[in-house]
Amino acid sequence: MPVLRFDSVSKVYPGPRTALEAVSFAMDAGEMVFVTGHSGAGKSTLLRLIHLAERPSRGTVLFDDRNLASVRGSAIARHRRDVGVVFQNHQLLTDRSVADNVALPLVLRGMKRAEIGKRVRSILERVGLGGRERALPEQLSAGEQQRVGIARAIVAEPTLLIADEPTGNLDPSLSTEIMALFAALPERGTSVLVASHDIALVKRMKKRVLVLANGQLEDDIAPEDLADA
Template sequence: MNGQGDDLPIIAIKGVSKRYPNDVVALENISFSLEKGEFCFLTGPSGSGKSTLLRLLYCAERPTSGDIFIDGVNVKTIKQTYIPILRRRIGVVFQDFKLLQDRTVFENVALALEVIGFNRDQIALRVNKVLENLGLGGKGKRYPQELSGGEQQRVAIARAIVNRPPIILADEPTGNLDPQRTMEVLDIMDELNARGTTILFATHDERLFEGTMRRVVRLQDGRLEVEYS
């Protein structure tokens, strides 16, 4: 899968613009990259283009112009049939969780492994381990509506990381959480990053990265306004 050397960025965004019908400009000439194992915050107010950029990265949409390389693969020109293979390398955590309400916690997390062909024993081992690591041991048979908001977010994180992707994209994952649960999510992301996972964490809340010494990329009205550490 890897089409590049280890010394090249795992994510490279080059002159990317995204326009919708009626000439609505969501992104305009965005360029930046992430090195393997980096933790970067993507910030900016609501409507600045953060979610659009993440959607381009996991191939939910294609850029109007410019190029995006994920581990050396250009997502602008990738064949539709190859997208599921690329997505195995990307875990996505959403603000609204996107859990299936008619499936248990175990089943929600297991789905990420079922679609890539893991057998029943492998799935049980992986899912139970990740749930235990995220403080959800013993809750595999619960349904999402039986959990607190913080627990649901941890289920969403479990689903994103259970197949051990090298990249995590987090789209406002703490937006609906109280301060304590927010810190729990950040701690989980820090632990994943310490193990080598590359993380792009989108948030409008500047308090999350103040004093962290993490790299920050800021969008404003679809443009890259500033990048700093």
């Protein structure tokens, strides 16, 4: 069963400006998929529809076979627990430590303090930030802040992780490490959807690629076809 499905989804902003036009695709549970395209192609809008930061103008978005149009009120917060998000601008709480930022999804789930501490330390080690638990975000580099955002997004092992240009502030070697971390998530039960304009990095990952152009799904490239793309 697909973890995510778009059926003829369009998003039109006032103006009017069409960000997405009749986009259809399905993503299986346990899959890692990239969305690529030029700036303004609709990548961020697509991710915002999944996270319910936006609603489609037309069409249907299904998550775990649930129509997101029916998700309203308090159910939005429950939906977002199942969707980890790595934002371009980190969106960290500046007055909280690294550990507190990463722990937030676990606190919201009511997890016990001892288990939270263990999970947070483990995930910070995995993203290369072991020993930085007590630092404040302003004491970190942009790349380190990005890794805190990634740790927060995956610490609760969500059903789906969506990431908007997650390697934009990272050097090439760290970008490769973070992508390897993402690629390991499906084995742990988390599907991964990454928006990126880094074509070279996307090709190296050898995963399925959705190509957006002017709000339309221009291509859906299977991993085995990437060498010729």
